[in-house]
Amino acid sequence: MKFVFALLAFTGLVLPLGVHAQGATPVNDECANATPVAVPTFGTTNYYAVDTRDASGSVPAPGCTSASGDDDLWYSFVAGSDGIIFRYRNAVIPAGSTGIGYAIYAGCDGEEVACNFNFGDGVTGSDIVDLLTPLIPGETYNMRVFTQGADGGGTFEFGIQAYQRNDECAEAEEIFVQIPGGCAYTNLSTQNFSRTQSPSSACALTSNNDDGWYRFQATSEYVIADYANLIATTGSATGLGYSLHDGCSGVELACSFSIGSNGSGREVLNPLSPFNLGQVYLLRLYLEGPTSSGTFDFCLQEAICSPPFVRYSVIFDECETVGAQVVATAFDLGGGDSLLIVNDLTNDTLVFKSTGSDTTAAFPLEGQATFTALNQISTACDKSETVDVYCPADNQTCDTSRDLLINDPGSCDLLNEAKNWNTGTSEYPIDPSCGTYRGGDLFYVFTAPTNTLEVTVQENPFSTLALSVNELNCLDGGTEIDCKTVNGTGRSVTLEGMTIGAQYTLRVYDRGDNDFGTAVFCVQAEANLPAELVDFSGLVRPKTNEISWITASEVGVSHFAVMRSANGTSGWETIANEPAANTSAATTYTITDNSPLATAFYRLNTVDLDGSVATSAIIQLQRDKVLTDVRVFPNPVGEELQLQFVAGSSPGVLTVLDARGREVIRQIAPVADRVTVNVATLSPGIYTIRTVIAGELVVKRFVRK
Numbered sequence: 001m002k003f004v005f006a007l008l009a010f011t012g013l014v015l016p017l018g019v020h021a022q023g024a025t026p027v028n029d030e031c032a033n034a035t036p037v038a039v040p041t042f043g044t045t046n047y048y049a050v051d052t053r054d055a056s057g058s059v060p061a062p063g064c065t066s067a068s069g070d071d072d073l074w075y076s077f078v079a080g081s082d083g084i085i086f087r088y089r090n091a092v093i094p095a096g097s098t099g100i101g102y103a104i105y106a107g108c109d110g111e112e113v114a115c116n117f118n119f120g121d122g123v124t125g126s127d128i129v130d131l132l133t134p135l136i137p138g139e140t141y142n143m144r145v146f147t148q149g150a151d152g153g154g155t156f157e158f159g160i161q162a163y164q165r166n167d168e169c170a171e172a173e174e175i176f177v178q179i180p181g182g183c184a185y186t187n188l189s190t191q192n193f194s195r196t197q198s199p200s201s202a203c204a205l206t207s208n209n210d211d212g213w214y215r216f217q218a219t220s221e222y223v224i225a226d227y228a229n230l231i232a233t234t235g236s237a238t239g240l241g242y243s244l245h246d247g248c249s250g251v252e253l254a255c256s257f258s259i260g261s262n263g264s265g266r267e268v269l270n271p272l273s274p275f276n277l278g279q280v281y282l283l284r285l286y287l288e289g290p291t292s293s294g295t296f297d298f299c300l301q302e303a304i305c306s307p308p309f310v311r312y313s314v315i316f317d318e319c320e321t322v323g324a325q326v327v328a329t330a331f332d333l334g335g336g337d338s339l340l341i342v343n344d345l346t347n348d349t350l351v352f353k354s355t356g357s358d359t360t361a362a363f364p365l366e367g368q369a370t371f372t373a374l375n376q377i378s379t380a381c382d383k384s385e386t387v388d389v390y391c392p393a394d395n396q397t398c399d400t401s402r403d404l405l406i407n408d409p410g411s412c413d414l415l416n417e418a419k420n421w422n423t424g425t426s427e428y429p430i431d432p433s434c435g436t437y438r439g440g441d442l443f444y445v446f447t448a449p450t451n452t453l454e455v456t457v458q459e460n461p462f463s464t465l466a467l468s469v470n471e472l473n474c475l476d477g478g479t480e481i482d483c484k485t486v487n488g489t490g491r492s493v494t495l496e497g498m499t500i501g502a503q504y505t506l507r508v509y510d511r512g513d514n515d516f517g518t519a520v521f522c523v524q525a526e527a528n529l530p531a532e533l534v535d536f537s538g539l540v541r542p543k544t545n546e547i548s549w550i551t552a553s554e555v556g557v558s559h560f561a562v563m564r565s566a567n568g569t570s571g572w573e574t575i576a577n578e579p580a581a582n583t584s585a586a587t588t589y590t591i592t593d594n595s596p597l598a599t600a601f602y603r604l605n606t607v608d609l610d611g612s613v614a615t616s617a618i619i620q621l622q623r624d625k626v627l628t629d630v631r632v633f634p635n636p637v638g639e640e641l642q643l644q645f646v647a648g649s650s651p652g653v654l655t656v657l658d659a660r661g662r663e664v665i666r667q668i669a670p671v672a673d674r675v676t677v678n679v680a681t682l683s684p685g686i687y688t689i690r691t692v693i694a695g696e697l698v699v700k701r702f703v704r705k
Contacts, residue, residue, distance in 0.1 A: 026073055029055050031108035034074035034142045037160065045087050045159035048075070050145050053153040058144060062103035064115035071153045072146035079141060080162035082134035087161065093154035097147045100156070108142060117148045169248035172213035172282055177300045180380075183226050185297035188212050188285055211286040218281060221274035222303035224380060225283075228264035230296035232287055240296065244269055245282040253281070268307040268381055269300075305381040308334035308373035310341065312387045315359070319391035322362035326387060328371065329357040334383075336376025345369040345389065366390040366420075390420045395443050397427045398474035404446035404506050404523060412456065412522035418442050418465070418508040419518035428477035432468040434485050437509035444506040445472060448498035450526035450555070451584065455484075456492040461517035466509040469495050471502070478505060534586065534686055535701040536604050536616045539631060545593040545621050547576075549604055550635055552686060552703060553584045561605040562591055568601035568618055586636040586703040598623050632689065636703035639680035645673055645693065657688045679704055 028035040038046050052071035088100055101117025113133050135141065147154045166173040175186055216223075227240060244254040253271035275281065287294045309332035315325050326343075330352045333339040339352040343360075345367055350358045363369070369389045375381035395402040405414035426441045455467055465486045471478035481504065484493035498504060508519070532552040539546040547562055557580035563572045576591040593600070604616040631644040643654070654677060656665035664682060669675045669691070677689070682704045689700050 024054065026051070026055055028074045029072075030058060031074045031142055031144065034076040037075050037077050039077045039080045039084065039160050039162055045161050047087075047089065047157040047159040049155070049157050051155045052145060052147055053155070055146070055153070057146070062101075062115045062117070063112045064103065065101065065117045065148055072144040074142055074144045076140055076142045077160060079135040079137050079139050081137055083163035084135065085161045085163045086158065088156050088158045091154065091156035093147055093156070097154060101148055102143065102145075104141065104143065166213045167211075169213045169245075169282055169284070172215040172248075175214045175216050175283075175300060177216055177219045177223055177302055180302055180304050183299040183301060185226075185228060185299050186214075187295065187297050189295040211284050214283045214285070215280055216283060216300055218275035218277055218279050220302035221277070222306045222381065223269045223275060224301045224303045225267045225269055225298055226264070226301065227267075227296050227298040230263060230265075230294065232294040239288055240265075240267075241286050241288045242267070242269070243284045244271055245284065246279070248282060250282075266380070268303065268383060274306065303378075303381055305375055305377040306332065306335045307381040307383045308332055308339050308375060310339075310371070310373045310383065310385070312371055312385060314387065314389060316391055318362040323364050324366070324389050324391050325362050326360045326369070326371070326389060327357055328360070330355050330373075334373070334375040334377065334381055338376060340374045340376075341371055342374065343369045343371045343387075363389045393418070393420045393442050396441075398443050398477065398505060401443035401445040401505055404444035406446060406449060406453065407522060407524045409524055409526065411524065412458075414522070415458065416444065416521050416523060417518055418510075418521065430477065432466055432483045432507070432509060433480060434468070434483035435464070435466045435509070437466050440510040441468075441507045444508070445503065446506065447503050451498055452494055452496045452526040453498070454492055454494050454524045454526070455486070456522045456524070457486045457489055457519060458522060459518065459520040460486070460489045462510050462519060464510075465519060467493065467495060468507045468509065469498065470505050470507060472505050533604070533606070533616060534703055535632075535635070536602075536619060537700065538602055538619050538621045540596075540621050540623055541592075543594075543596075545596040545600060545602075545623075546590060547593060547602055548588065548590045549616075550586060550588050550701070550703065551581075552586050554580050554582045554587065555584075556609045557582055558607045558609050560589060561607060563603045563605060564593065564597070565601045565603075566597055566599070568620065572603070586705060588635055596621070596623060630691065630693065630698050630700060632700045632702050636705040637679060638705060639678065641677040641679050641689075641702060643669075643675045643677065643689070643691075645675070654689060654691050656682075657690065658682075658685065 027033055035048075037048055040046060050073060052073055055071045055073050058072050058074075086102055091100065098117075101115070103115035104113045105111060106113055143160075145158065173186075178184065225242065230240060232239075242254075242256060243252055245252055254269060256267065269283075283300075285298065308330065311329045311331070313327050313329075315327055318325055328341055328350055330339055330341075333352060333355065337353070341350040341352070345363060345365055346361070346369075348360050350360065352358065366389060368386050370384055370386050372382055372384045375383070394400060402416075405416050407414050426437075428441075431437060453469075457465065466483060467486065468483040469481040471481065473479075481497045482495045484495060486493055495506075506523075508521075510519075532554075534550040534552050536549040538548070549560070559580055560578045561574050562576040562578070564575050565572045575593055578589050578591065581587045593602075599620070599622045601618050601620050603618045606614040606616075608614075633642050633644070635641075654665075654667045654669050654675070655663055656677070656679070658664050664687070665677065665679070667675075667677060679687075684704050687702055687704060689702060691698050
């Protein structure tokens with residue numbers, strides 16, 4: 001049987017007059033001369049160039065439109081599935097056209113089985129072909145391409161790709177449960193699926209847009225799924241997953257994911273009770289992961305045995321001395337008269353002669369233990385399950401907070417661990433401001449050495465961590481000061497707003513309330529200087545010298561000492577001591593030297609609370625020389641900076657540089673004693689202003705608040 005597929009172009013883009021000169025009629029202007037094109041099953045689409053400007057129209061017109069223009073071209077393809085996806089790009093279409101479309105026929109002169117147009121008006125797009133009857137895989141079909149509208153004719157590229165219809169439960173593909181010992185595989189490629197069926201599998205984290213649906217009739221009480229040639233085509237895929245349903249809107253009977261990430265394997269479909277013979281079930285297969293897709297082969301076989309049914313839980317009674325224990329509860333021994341359960345972390349085994357519960361010895365190690373219930377009849381029905389064996393953290397409440405280890409700036413010698421959340425709900429069930437994490441919080445107590453702390457996560461097996469700083473108050477959890485989130489490993493965040501010397505708790509939240517594993521993080525104190533000196537300068541007054549300095553911030557400073565010398569090298573004396581403000585805001589200080597020397601050298605000593613001293617650069621004031629200094633005020637400044645030229649003559653050019661030395665303002669100064677510089681457009685920070693007076697370079701710093 002042969003079919004015909006017609007494509008129409010509708011982009012709405014204008015083709016300028018005179019661009020195309022009439023040429024020869026294309027070879028594939030008629031159905032009988034259709035050009036073959038490939039239809040990939042998955043992966044990259046093969047695109048083919050189309051130029052319909054010299055094409056002539058074919059009759060009859062597509063059933064969905066009578067205005068296709070005289071511009072159709074013909075192509076042929078072999079169907080790879082019962083549906084196709086049409087893709088196009090780089091469309092250049094006359095103004096009279098309204099979009100791209102297509103039609104499909106049963107042979108050149110046969111029945112029309114699909115038609116669509118005006119489904120896209122962009123330069124690039126795609127459309128899932130809506131067929132009246134499904135295509136037959138392996139059959140050859142024809143398609144014609146044309147532009148919609150009386151002024152048809154244009155250029156674009158197109159490609160077609162196989163489309164798997166079992167993307168939805170309602171279109172589940174039928175498969176058969178085969179007898180034991182033989183396996184005729186069915187291939188599933190999830191790359192062309194368009195969406196995930198809702199709801200998502202109960203056990204899956206993120207199954208993305210890649211689930212395929214199958215229906216089968218149970219011919220035995222137990223069914224085995226074999227898979228082979230599993231290839232995850234995206235790096236985020238963690239393995240094959242499935243869910244089992246008793247109808248498209250029915251109950252989910254079983255669910256498992258991350259079964260295997262490559263190669264081949266076997267999984268026993270394990271509902272809570274045996275399959276009912278003759279009943280039809282729905283099987284959803286997918287690759288687990290937020291952007292996952294891939295391809296694999298699978299088949300279903302009757303199981304000649306029944307899988308054991310065992311549930312596992314971790315208990316923490318022995319955690320303080322030797323470790324966690326695991327309780328195994330056997331509901332079904334798998335058809336035998338005994339059941340042996342082993343695990344890959346210890347040599348401990350459990351033997352069941354009847355259904356019931358038993359407890360392992362304490363695990364000396366923490367980790368993921370794979371428990372395998374060994375079926376007595378056949379290894380085909382062995383059943384494995386991974387269990388997180390661990391002891392919960394010991395700092396799950398404010399009263400049991402650990403001391404937070406804080407490093408000096410630039411050091412990470414001391415590391416903190418956040419491990420094994422098992423709280424269920426938090427002691428204080430209020431979300432932090434940076435996320436929804438009602439539970440899974442671990443507590444650390446500290447005294448703030450600086451106003452900010454930098455936290456670097458060195459190991460993180462979890463998706464997202466939230467870090468919340470709260471005032472230390474174990475009654476209600478304390479007021480939140482700051483909250484930041486960290487994704488992945490090797491990333492840093494800065495926690496701000498703390499008062500030096502105050503006590504706080506750091507609460508570390510995991511997005512999953514009961515996750516197993518260990519996150520390692522380093523906390524560093526802020527590299528605070530005793531005082532960040534912005535400017536130190538002096539002015540010669542008629543009878544005195546005026547000394548000024550500005551700090552951007554101060555931490556732990558005792559006082560400032562203004563020192564004077566006659567030669568700048570020796571004989572330094574203290575002429576003033578000023579108490580420090582110890583504030584994070586910019587601060588200006590001014591003192592007066594009432595007994596100035598003819599030539600005087602000044603420097604500023606910043607004295608810390610611990611007695612350490614930082615000394616500024618030396619400035620010189622000479623009373624018998626033409627004054628070339630400039631006074632900058634107010635400092636800090638809001639929007640307008642005033643420059644007072646003490647010498648009485650202004651410079652020609654003023655330049656303002658940012659902290660990186662980049663010129664942000666250049667201004668021609670008028671001849672005046674005072675000049676105004678508009679700094680309203682500058683961001684808050686420290687800046688430098690430069691000018692030349694009487695041949696000397698004058699440099700001043702100011703703070704934009």
